[in-house]
Amino acid sequence: MANLTIKNLHVRVDDESEHKEILKGVDLSMNSGEIHAIMGPNGTGKSTLSETIMGNPRYTVTEGDILLNGESLLDKPVDERARAGLFLGMQYPAEIMGVTNAEFMRSAINARRADDDPIPVREFIKELDKNLNLLDMNEKMAERYLNQGFSGGEKKRNEILQLLMIKPTFAILDEIDSGLDIDAMKVVAKGVNSMRGADFGSLIITHYERLLDYITPDVVHVMMGGRVVKSGDASLAAKLEDEGYTGLRDELGLDVQLTDEN
């Protein structure tokens, strides 16, 4: 069983556009075999958390730790974290000219294997066809340049396709449902559910409860003001849907300004 633990994580951003502390002590622990959801209002640090776990150099950890199986990831660059078993399904995947989707995925798989033991082409193609089929994707998608000219929905599906091909231990999915219609969301959920098992865990970041109707989480965390303020089972998501974040904030007596609140 693998474990991912976030301990008292404080994170800052300092660049041209922003200078501020976004995460103010996040605690969270999950094991493989579990699906956790993180919900929360806009601007509360959900994406910052996912990017920081992955190792986006834009974010600076000022305090706390991120541990994979007890080992700190903080001094590891993003590619090492990926090879250690992390995956981040991104909100805004980059577009890369001249590199086909299939070629890219094969490189990603081979990055996890010994130099003299690349995945056999036939095995790769078989796996690719199976997953394209599962995600209702045209096989031409594999030969297109990576995310180049993909629609929003195609990009999201493509993130899930990569997830299925790379088979990480922990997948963080950052608002994978944003911009998807209900059919596309079902397809994405089908992909994630197909990964479910003792060796796979997922941290699903979402703004709305709707995705969780299709991927039932074991644990739901609510983030506000840069912290996890409440955790519970799947029913917590339903409760939020009814009462909204303001309701929960008032119930907990938190002094947090919600972005969308006027």
Next chain:
Amino acid sequence: MNKKLFTSEQELTAFSQQHHETAAMVQIRAAAFEQYAELPLPQFQKINYRTWSLFNGEPLVAAPSTLKPLTKSTATISQQGTQPAQIQLNAEAQAAGVVALDFFEAEQQFPELFAKYYMTIALAKDAHRLAAFHAAAVNSGVFVYVPAGVQLKEPLTWEFTQDTTTGQMYVHHVLLIAGEKSRFTILESRQSDDEQAISANIVEELILQAGAQVHFTSIDELKSTAYLARRAYLSANSRLDWALGLMNDSNVLDDFNVDLKGDGSHTEFKAVAISAGTQIQGVTTRVTNYGQHTEGNILQHGVILSDATLIFNGIGHIVKGARDSDAQQENRVLMLSKTARGDANPILLIDENDVRAGHAASVGRVDASQMYYLMSRGLSKDVAERLVIRGFLGSVLTEIPLAEAREKLTATIERKLIDGQKHRDRAE
């Protein structure tokens, strides 16, 4: 610049005699020899090569004593150093009357063609010091003539290797004449062995007669300090498509020129370059529209690693009277390190009103969000970088008509990038 002459008149004459050269060639050499030291070096914008050793090695020593008999069976030319070219023509080429000869044999057999085209219209003997030096000191080369109307299915493949172990400077000439309405593909590759103290001065002249269509692919992997000129002269309605991989490991001064002389002539020039280590590659590509309804497009993409330098000059010149002509260009350079130096200079010189012209240029760095995305899937920084670069260079790769040549260039790019990255990673 060292003004000491590279040889004496007596030695020059002796060299000509040894090669049974024509009186005309003896005269060309003598005139160029007298002139070259006084002629100015050619000027290329933003490329300062004055400290380069472009004249290392004695061009006229160790000359081959006899010409080897030429065998003919496939369409292949190979030439090791300044040895006579090994030339093989396949049945198709032979039946069509294609001529491919070693330089010295050709000047004897085709004196009229030499008088008309050898260092006359594509690159004049007295254009500048490097050209005159070439005319005086040329010590190897090939001549290829494809007769009018001949269409070759198979490419003409030629491979030239500079041999620096002889201590001999490499002064190599290619003269290609594409007859009227002929149509064929050339695959060239150039390389040199490891020594770097010997210079090279290479001139290729491509003469396209009316209606000829030529596709020219080359992969350059020189390791010596070199002046490399590729100069084309296009007659009416002829077309020349280029796909060049400038993958040299040394300081190279590339002087590419296309004169769109005939009405309706057209060139598509595409090149990719990689500079790594501490090398400097200066690439100047000039297309001049003389004829009416001519079209010249330049696309150059390059990548720079470590402390290397890469300069792309693109010059599109439309002369007065070249009505309804088109000159477009795009020069882009991607720098992979803070110490890399790069420049992309588009220059448009328009002396006619009824034309279309445009340019795009950029000097940039690898996109950080692309690198992050690729690395987030587990690719190492080096592999991620190579993928981004391959994408960036892809626009030229896709132009290469033959899969084999495309794969070869892809492999060469990969090899050069891996070497460059190793060099960088050691330095870090």
